[in-house]
Amino acid sequence: MSRELKRGTIELVLLTLLTDRERYGYEIVAAIEEWSAGRLEVRDGTLYPVLYRLEEGGFIEPRWETPERGVPRKYYRITGAGKAELDRLAAEWREFAAGLEAILDRKGGA
Amino acid sequence: MSRELKRGTIELVLLTLLTDRERYGYEIVAAIEEWSAGRLEVRDGTLYPVLYRLEEGGFIEPRWETPERGVPRKYYRITGAGKAELDRLAAEWREFAAGLEAILDRKGGA
């Protein structure tokens, strides 16, 4: 899948994945592929910087969990501001997709 | 509309606009806004480099038209390779959009 198409959509994807429950980065990588039925894929080197951006913006909050056995995990949960941002980004995406589809559907038209 | 969302889609939009007839750059700027019902907007400083990329790839071909009165216009028409590329880009876009929608629709799910 083209790298360029993903630009600007990963934050929307992350916030969506965090709406039902908190998740950690490594888990999100797999969830994206699963939820999109293999259509979308995001590398961890991409994911972590996006998580930091969202945290800086106050849209998500981290919580370290260090189990007695296993590697520590950093869980993120969405904030109130994050839910508002999610609505905004989702609306923006739908507006954009509608505009593009309108053009695609009109090929051969006036 | 977010700059990042547009990334990778302008070539698709241009090739689509050139399917029914040849057009020149300045005309395309207005057509994009009109065809998308005001949802999409592309500056001419963005458009021309994209046209050059498409021309270099053999997807479109230019033709200068110098009228007796008025500024010269550079008309572009789509080639056979351009039509194939359009099909490829459109399929890629729909695959990507389907993957993203699948994630958006599943919020609160498993």
Add this chain to the structure above:
DNA sequence: ACAAGCTATCTTGCATAACAAGATAATACA
């Protein structure tokens, strides 16, 4: 005990492409 592989987070540097801003030039109009 040792190696290999898995889980998990994080960092650096690169490539791409949309855009703002401005340049150029001819025409139209007041």
Add this chain to the structure above:
DNA sequence: TGTATTATCTTGTTATGCAAGATAGCTTGT
């Protein structure tokens, strides 16, 4: 004469996804 419009083109900036690698602890096989 001056301002606005049509039309193309260039330069520099900026954002961000990704490859590649580092780190570290755990698990599994031989």
